[in-house]
Amino acid sequence: xxxxxxxxxxxxxxxxxxxxxxxxxxxxxxxxxxxxxxxxxxxxxxxxxxxxxxxxxxxxxxxxxxxxxxxxxxxxxxxxxxxxxxxxxxxxxxxxxxxxxxxxxxxxxx
Amino acid sequence: xxxxxxxxxxxxxxxxxxxxxxxxxxxxxxxxxxxxxxxxxxxxxxxxxxxxxxxxxxxxxxxxxxxxxxxxxxxxxxxxxxxxxxxxxxxxxxxxxxxxxxxxxxxxxxxxxxxxxxxxxxxxxxxxxxxxxxxxxxxxxxxxxxxx
Numbered sequence: 001x002x003x004x005x006x007x008x009x010x011x012x013x014x015x016x017x018x019x020x021x022x023x024x025x026x027x028x029x030x031x032x033x034x035x036x037x038x039x040x041x042x043x044x045x046x047x048x049x050x051x052x053x054x055x056x057x058x059x060x061x062x063x064x065x066x067x068x069x070x071x072x073x074x075x076x077x078x079x080x081x082x083x084x085x086x087x088x089x090x091x092x093x094x095x096x097x098x099x100x101x102x103x104x105x106x107x108x109x110x
Numbered sequence: 111x112x113x114x115x116x117x118x119x120x121x122x123x124x125x126x127x128x129x130x131x132x133x134x135x136x137x138x139x140x141x142x143x144x145x146x147x148x149x150x151x152x153x154x155x156x157x158x159x160x161x162x163x164x165x166x167x168x169x170x171x172x173x174x175x176x177x178x179x180x181x182x183x184x185x186x187x188x189x190x191x192x193x194x195x196x197x198x199x200x201x202x203x204x205x206x207x208x209x210x211x212x213x214x215x216x217x218x219x220x221x222x223x224x225x226x227x228x229x230x231x232x233x234x235x236x237x238x239x240x241x242x243x244x245x246x247x248x249x250x251x252x253x254x255x256x257x258x
Contacts, residue, residue: 021132023132053164054164054220054223085157086157090222090223
C-alpha cells in the first residue's frame with residue numbers, strides 16, 4: 001500500500017493505492033487520523049485501491065467518527081467495484097458520503 | 111474448452127501472519143481466474159477467505175507468530191467448497207457471531223462480511239487433531255461456461 005496527501009480547494013485529499021489489508025491498515029489508520037486531526041475537510045481518494053478488507057474499512061469508520069465529532073467533513077471518492085462491494089456488504093455505503101470522482105467530491109464541499 | 115470441474119484443488123499452508131495474506135490472495139485469485147469465476151463471485155470469495163484467515167490470526171492464534179493456516183479450495187460442480195483450518199486452541203463457535211450493523215463501530219465486520227459473501231458457512235472441530243475448521247460454500251455463476 002502507498003499513500004499520498006495533497007491540498008486542494010481547502011480540502012485534504014488522502015490517496016491510497018494498492019491493498020489496504022490487515023498488514024497495512026494500521027498505517028492507513030494513522031494517516032487518516034492525523035489528517036482528520038488537522039480539522040480540515042478530508043476526501044479519501046480510493047481510485048488506486050485494488051483491495052480493502054474489514055480492517056481497512058475499520059480505519060475509515062474510525063476517521064469518519066473522529067471527523068464527525070470535530071464537525072469537519074469526511075468523504076470517500078472513486079472506489080473501484082470491489083471496494084464499493086465491501087462498503088455495501090458492510091452497509092456503509094449509506095453511512096459514508098461516496099463520490100464517483102475526486103473532482104465531484106471537491107465540488108460538493110462540506 | 112477446458113472443463114474446470116474436478117480440476118486440482120488449491121491447497122495452501124502458510125504462516126498465520128498479516129504479511130502472508132497478500133500472497134494467499136494472489137494465489138487464490140489466479141486459481142479462481144483459471145476456474146473462470148465471474149468477477150463478483152471472485153471478489154466475494156477472496157474477501158471471505160481473507161477475512162476468515164484474519165479471524166484465525168487475530169482471534170484463534172491471538173497474534174502468536176508461529177501459527178499455521180491450511181487453506182483448501184475445491185471447485186465441485188457449480189459450487190466452490192472452501193476449508194480454512196488452524197491448529198490454535200478451539201474457539202467456541204458461539205462466540206464467532208457477526209455483530210449487528212446498526213451501531214457504527216470500527217471493528218467486528220469480518221464475520222459479517224464472510225456470511226454476506228458466502229452461501230453457507232460452518233464452524234467445526236477438525237476431524238483429527240487440535241484447532242478449528244471453517245467450511246464455506248459459494249455457489250457459482252461461471253463466465254463463459256456452457257449452459258451456465
